[in-house]
Amino acid sequence: MTDLLRTAEDLRKLTYDGQRAIVMTMGALHEGHASLIRRARELAGPEGQVLVTVFVNPLQFGAGEDLDRYPRTLDADLVIAERAGADAVFAPYTDEVYPGGEPQVRLSAGPMGERLEGATRPGHFDGMLTVVAKLLHLTAPDIALYGQKDAQQLALIKRMVKDLNFPVEIIGVPTVREADGLALSSRNRYLSDAERRTALALSAALFAGRDRLTAQAALHARAQAAPASKARAKALGALGEARAAADAHAVAQAHTGGPAAVRAAARCVLDDAARAQPPLLLDYLALVDPSDFTEITDGFTGEAILAVAAKVGTTRLIDNIPLTFGAAV
Ligand SMILES: Nc1ncnc2c1ncn2[C@@H]1O[C@H](COP(=O)(O)OP(=O)(O)OP(=O)(O)O)[C@@H](O)[C@H]1O
Ligand SMILES: CC(C)(CO)[C@@H](O)C(=O)[O-]
Ligand code: BAL
Numbered sequence: 001m002t003d004l005l006r007t008a009e010d011l012r013k014l015t016y017d018g019q020r021a022i023v024m025t026m027g028a029l030h031e032g033h034a035s036l037i038r039r040a041r042e043l044a045g046p047e048g049q050v051l052v053t054v055f056v057n058p059l060q061f062g063a064g065e066d067l068d069r070y071p072r073t074l075d076a077d078l079v080i081a082e083r084a085g086a087d088a089v090f091a092p093y094t095d096e097v098y099p100g101g102e103p104q105v106r107l108s109a110g111p112m113g114e115r116l117e118g119a120t121r122p123g124h125f126d127g128m129l130t131v132v133a134k135l136l137h138l139t140a141p142d143i144a145l146y147g148q149k150d151a152q153q154l155a156l157i158k159r160m161v162k163d164l165n166f167p168v169e170i171i172g173v174p175t176v177r178e179a180d181g182l183a184l185s186s187r188n189r190y191l192s193d194a195e196r197r198t199a200l201a202l203s204a205a206l207f208a209g210r211d212r213l214t215a216q217a218a219l220h221a222r223a224q225a226a227p228a229s230k231a232r233a234k235a236l237g238a239l240g241e242a243r244a245a246a247d248a249h250a251v252a253q254a255h256t257g258g259p260a261a262v263r264a265a266a267r268c269v270l271d272d273a274a275r276a277q278p279p280l281l282l283d284y285l286a287l288v289d290p291s292d293f294t295e296i297t298d299g300f301t302g303e304a305i306l307a308v309a310a311k312v313g314t315t316r317l318i319d320n321i322p323l324t325f326g327a328a329v
Contacts, residue, residue: 002082005090016049022141027054028071028186032176034084041085052081054091059127106130115293149175151320183319190315201273202319209266258298283309
C-alpha cells in the first residue's frame with residue numbers, strides 16, 4: 001500500500017535501503033506520470049524507494065493563470081501512483097512547503113528561463129526551480145525524473161543541479177502520447193471534444209516538421225550517393241526522359257533545407273488550425289538548441305528541439321519533439 005505523507009516530519013521518518021528515486025508532479029496523474037513512476041521503479045530497483053510528490057505550487061503560476069481551477073484528484077492519484085510502483089506519495093499542504101509565507105529568497109532561472117515559456121509566463125521558472133530545490137532538499141533523492149514534455153523545465157532543472165551542485169542525478173523521460181498524437185497533460189481535461197480536435201494540431205505540426213527533416217535527409221543522402229546526378233539529368237533530358245531527368249536533377253540539387261524548412265512545415269499545420277473552429281491561437285513555434293533554448297540557425301548540427309505552445313479556448317498547451325540535424329544539413 002502506498003503511504004500518504006503530509007509533512008516534512010513524515011518524510012524524515014520514512015526509511016529506505018538502496019537508492020531513492022523521486023517523481024515530482026502537480027497531481028491529476030495520468031499515463032505520462034505513470035511512465036515516470038515505472039521508470040523510477042526500474043532505476044531504484046526492488047530494494048530502493050520510489051517517492052512521488054503531489055503539490056500544486058502557487059509560486060509558478062502567474063496572475064490570471066489556472067491555479068484555482070487546476071485539477072486536484074488526490075484519491076485517484078494515490079491509486080495510479082501505487083499501480084505504477086510508488087512506495088509513498090508526499091502531498092504537503094502549502095503551509096508545509098512555505099511555512100514563512102511567500103519565500104523572499106528564490107532561485108533565478110537566468111536567461112534560459114526568460115525564453116519561450118518564460119517569455120509568456122514571467123517568473124514561472126523561478127517559482128518552479130524554487131519549489132524543485134525545496135522538494136529536493138526535503139526528500140534528498142539519489143535520482144529525480146522529469147518528463148521531456150516540459151523540455152525547458154527539464155533543461156533548467158539539469159542546469160540548476162549542475163550550477164548549484166545538487167547531489168542528485170536528473171533523468172529525462174520521453175513524452176507519452178494518446179494514440180492520435182496528443183501529448184498527455186493534466187490540462188487536457190479542460191478541453192471540450194471540439195477543442196481537443198483543434199489541439200491535435202500541436203503534435204501534428206511537430207510531426208510535420210520531423211517528417212520534413214526526414215525527407216530532406218533522405219534526399220540529401222541520395223544526392224551524396226549519386227554525385228554524377230547533374231550530368232545524368234542532362235543526359236536523360238537529352239534522351240527525352242523527362243521524369244527521370246527531373247528526379248536526377250532533384251537529387252543533384254538536394255539539400256536538407258535546414259531549420260527554416262522544418263519550421264515552415266510545422267507552421268503550415270498551425271496556420272490551418274488557426275482557421276479551424278474553435279481556432280488555435282499560436283503562442284510560439286520554435287526550433288531551439290536544448291542547451292540554452294535559443295533558436296538554431298542554418299548549418300546547425302546535433303540535437304535540437306521543435307517546441308510549440310498554443311491556446312485552444314481557455315486552455316494553454318505545450319508540446320515538443322527532439323530532432324537530430326545531421327552533419328551535412
Ligand atoms: N505526457 C507526458 N509524458 C511524460 N511525462 C510527462 C507527460 N506529462 C507530464 N509529464 C511529466 O510529469 C511531471 C509532472 O508534470 P505535471 O504534473 O505538470 O503534469 P502535466 O500533465 O505536464 O500537467 P500540466 O498540464 O499542468 O502541464 C513533469 O516532469 C512532466 O514533464
Ligand atoms: C516540477 C513541478 C512538479 C514543480 O512544481 C512542476 O513544474 C511539474 O509538475 O512539471
Ligand atoms: N507541467 C509544467 C508545470 C506548469 O505548467 O506549471
